[in-house]
Amino acid sequence: MTDNSTRLDHVVLWVRDPAAAAAFYEDAVGLEPLMVAEYAAGKASFPSVRVNEETILDLAPLPLAEYMNMVPGGTESAGHPVNHVCLSFPEDEFDALHARLEERSVSVSGFSYDASGARGPAKRSFYFRDPDGNVFEARHYE
Known part of the structure; x- marks a missing residue:
């Protein structure tokens, strides 16, 4: 780039x-x-x-x-309405985010695998909402 x-x-x-x-x-x-x-x-x-x-x-x-x-x-x-905003994390930060959200009782979706994104297929992803209802996808690539 x-x-x-x-x-x-x-x-x-x-x-x-x-x-x-x-x-x-x-x-x-x-x-x-x-x-x-x-x-x-x-x-x-x-x-x-x-x-x-x-x-x-x-x-x-x-x-x-x-x-x-x-x-x-x-x-x-x-x-x-905006469908969602996707944030990409390194794998360890992705796992830490998932754990922090669960610790705070923030509902998270199940994992998706190989969903297409800006950098190709993501290894794993999940969705969550912020307190105002904005939907986010979190993902990590290899």
């Missing part, structure tokens, strides 16, 4: 409580929280969590939807 290739920068998730969502993604999923203190202090519109060095998930509070007027219909985007 070259430095000029197209990459995923961020995904915005609508959440009821951004600080609680950030805590879930930190504690259960193992992602680094960003701007939580600034959000709590009213200095940022929402916090985020870092997926990797290039990609973050923004955790937008539902009332922010009224300001999403950059395109027609944008204000109605809160709660708009």
